[in-house]
Amino acid sequence: METDELLINMGPVHPSTHGVLRFKLRMDGEIIKECTPVLGYLHRGTEKLGEMKTYLQFIPYTDRLDYVSAFPNNYVFVKAVEELAGIEVPLRAEYIRVITMELNRIVNHLVSIGSLLMDLGAATMIMWGFRERENALQLFEKLCGARMTFNYIKPGGVREDIPEGFIPQLNEFLKDMEKRIEDYEQLINSNEIFLMRMKNIGVISAQEAVNYGMTGPTLRGSGVDYDLRRYEPYSIYPDLDFKVCSRPEGDSYARYIVRIDEMKESLHILRQVVDTMPEGKIVSNPKYGIAPMTGTPSAVSTYFPRIFTPPAGEVYSRIEAPKGELGFYVVSDGTTKPYRVKIRSPSFCNLTAIPKMVVGLKIPDLIAAFGTIDVVLGDVDR
Amino acid sequence: MDPVTIDTTKIKTVKKKPVTALEKLEDTGLISTVLAAREREGLILFSTVDQIFNWARLSSLWPVTSGLACCAIEMMAVAMAHHDIARFGMEIFRASPRQADLMFVAGTVTKRMAPRVKQLYEMMPEPKWVIAVGSCASTGGPYHESYAVLKGVDLIIPVDVYIPGCPPRPEAWLYGVIQLREKIKNEGYGAKWGLNK
Amino acid sequence: MNPAEELKQKLPAAVVSTGMQLNKPMAVIKKEELLNAAKKVKEMGFDHLSVITGTDYNDHFEVVYNFFSYEKKQNLVLKVITDHDNPEVDSLTSLWKGADWLERETYDLVGIKFTGHPNLIRILLPDGWVGHPLRKDYDMNTEQFVTMGEGGEDVVSTDGGNLLRRK
Numbered sequence A: 001m002e003t004d005e006l007l008i009n010m011g012p013v014h015p016s017t018h019g020v021l022r023f024k025l026r027m028d029g030e031i032i033k034e035c036t037p038v039l040g041y042l043h044r045g046t047e048k049l050g051e052m053k054t055y056l057q058f059i060p061y062t063d064r065l066d067y068v069s070a071f072p073n074n075y076v077f078v079k080a081v082e083e084l085a086g087i088e089v090p091l092r093a094e095y096i097r098v099i100t101m102e103l104n105r106i107v108n109h110l111v112s113i114g115s116l117l118m119d120l121g122a123a124t125m126i127m128w129g130f131r132e133r134e135n136a137l138q139l140f141e142k143l144c145g146a147r148m149t150f151n152y153i154k155p156g157g158v159r160e161d162i163p164e165g166f167i168p169q170l171n172e173f174l175k176d177m178e179k180r181i182e183d184y185e186q187l188i189n190s191n192e193i194f195l196m197r198m199k200n201i202g203v204i205s206a207q208e209a210v211n212y213g214m215t216g217p218t219l220r221g222s223g224v225d226y227d228l229r230r231y232e233p234y235s236i237y238p239d240l241d242f243k244v245c246s247r248p249e250g251d252s253y254a255r256y257i258v259r260i261d262e263m264k265e266s267l268h269i270l271r272q273v274v275d276t277m278p279e280g281k282i283v284s285n286p287k288y289g290i291a292p293m294t295g296t297p298s299a300v301s302t303y304f305p306r307i308f309t310p311p312a313g314e315v316y317s318r319i320e321a322p323k324g325e326l327g328f329y330v331v332s333d334g335t336t337k338p339y340r341v342k343i344r345s346p347s348f349c350n351l352t353a354i355p356k357m358v359v360g361l362k363i364p365d366l367i368a369a370f371g372t373i374d375v376v377l378g379d380v381d382r
Numbered sequence B: 001m002d003p004v005t006i007d008t009t010k011i012k013t014v015k016k017k018p019v020t021a022l023e024k025l026e027d028t029g030l031i032s033t034v035l036a037a038r039e040r041e042g043l044i045l046f047s048t049v050d051q052i053f054n055w056a057r058l059s060s061l062w063p064v065t066s067g068l069a070c071c072a073i074e075m076m077a078v079a080m081a082h083h084d085i086a087r088f089g090m091e092i093f094r095a096s097p098r099q100a101d102l103m104f105v106a107g108t109v110t111k112r113m114a115p116r117v118k119q120l121y122e123m124m125p126e127p128k129w130v131i132a133v134g135s136c137a138s139t140g141g142p143y144h145e146s147y148a149v150l151k152g153v154d155l156i157i158p159v160d161v162y163i164p165g166c167p168p169r170p171e172a173w174l175y176g177v178i179q180l181r182e183k184i185k186n187e188g189y190g191a192k193w194g195l196n197k
Numbered sequence C: 001m002n003p004a005e006e007l008k009q010k011l012p013a014a015v016v017s018t019g020m021q022l023n024k025p026m027a028v029i030k031k032e033e034l035l036n037a038a039k040k041v042k043e044m045g046f047d048h049l050s051v052i053t054g055t056d057y058n059d060h061f062e063v064v065y066n067f068f069s070y071e072k073k074q075n076l077v078l079k080v081i082t083d084h085d086n087p088e089v090d091s092l093t094s095l096w097k098g099a100d101w102l103e104r105e106t107y108d109l110v111g112i113k114f115t116g117h118p119n120l121i122r123i124l125l126p127d128g129w130v131g132h133p134l135r136k137d138y139d140m141n142t143e144q145f146v147t148m149g150e151g152g153e154d155v156v157s158t159d160g161g162n163l164l165r166r167k
């Protein structure tokens, strides 16, 4: 019998592509022969806008790159600017930043695991995930007034101090979350269908993962025990005690487990940070050093000049965002606007490996493998 | 034929707890001039075609899943348990535009996505409505100056309700939905086809 | 010794100068020697190609490669300077598969050609887009629109055609 190859188009509007990604698939029967992702349906020209805005004006745009976890985006751009201009940051501000980033890591993994399971046909987890996410968002809202797009971390510190009642609410969230994660594990980890869908699917070896430039939980799921928080420490991470979670298998299941473990580690980190939180100023001024005035400022803009010019130079600054290594390459020419902003987004680089991972699998397995890579299209296309 | 006029002042309204299905229907307030034939205890219903149609349409708006950017995450939040869009009978997000009659344009419409959004809209059967969610879909929002972003989805498809915000809070989102229901309630039969003009 | 100096010792012909990119050791490489230098860099244990950046400096382009070594936990930056009229550098896809999309993106937005790249086409913008947006002389005033052709492919035009309801 004569057989023919089949071309299948998936996306850009497809419920399982987490946004507007498109796959072109060449199929041999049910088996994927070749998979070509087509990107750019959400290309918003953020890098060009970076050249058109001042440093402070650009911070809101970083929120909208990886919109599921916006705090780390804020932070890494600000970190690059701070490194460029040599701005000191008060210790309390660093603590607040770490609280926000770790909370955001939990939120990110909740959304990622929830939508992964929804794609596999299990609707419970996304309901649960969004329930807990809502609690975390209430904390964010208390802190900075926004649910998703925060614009909170500013050069020299943070925009506002922790409001009253935040820490008790956070403690409650931590206590609650611990139980919830156990629930998730009970619900999912030993589910027969889930295991069959995830084990040995989308396998990528450690060597290949490194070669493809994968980072974050996807890399750690392949057994490379690497985390920028540990090995290129920034902020207050050197003082904190946490494990780097990794699994040797390199399949979808391993990546999922790494995410669950990371949530637990984030809870552990948050508990330490809350316990050792110092008092003090939350913002510094590039001219005068750490907060010269008394009292807690309500807005950085009153302390931090709106127009500010870092010295000419270039910097590549990177952190461990929930999705992997997030870096900003900023070139300053000594004017009020960046000369060039390049965003190294983890989703974009992790997605590179998808064509390799799915050859020989079926389409539902592509969904499973893709779900565990955890991309956000705003981060891929920028 | 003379039109039947009803002197509504003569009708005594006693507010009592709705028991029968018809009474419950009346109680929703969605069908305002519904008059049940009391003798037959709710078997005959007087209304206008407009109202019955509109009531049916607005009570089960099925949105098409067309999350484009950040606002789509809030769309998920609206659909989930906490904000629970199922209260409006619209929790069924359809993956196929053929089965949907409402489109949330939730996110930035880039130049490259624009023809796809338009095609998606054209594939939806009549009658259909569009809600532009967020400043991006309304005007281009923060990306107004970008080379790759369309400055408002109303450049390519007609929009019924705009919800401002970046992203709009779920409450704002629900308010927008209520506005759309208000709008549908007052539409004439065939308004979408321009028949009553 | 920092890795940039080490590279200079191993390949004196390829390295123009060494310095620092703020806090990361950096070596400026001759354009023709990039592939050789990259091979050496990989041998030195820099297995992670973090990012490729192209920048337009009006009279020349700079392509910057940020490397990292998982084993030694070291950073290394390579920089290549090309002329403005015909920016062209060697592709590193044969050494790092991750370079594939990064180079395509640099080609798409900055317009630097990578010789030896297996599939050097636009990645974020549709084929047929005029200009490279991240160049400083990119015309921001002409709006370009995308419509769909017969087979669902992107067609770029400046008038919006059948796309817009109103101008």
Ligand code: SF4
Pocket (backbone or CB within 6 Å): A064, A149, B069, B070, B071, B106, B107, B108, B133, B134, B135, B136, B137, B141, B142, B165, B166, B167, B168
């Ligand atoms: S309006 Fe704001 S949140 Fe919504 S898609 Fe646009 S940038 Fe994102």
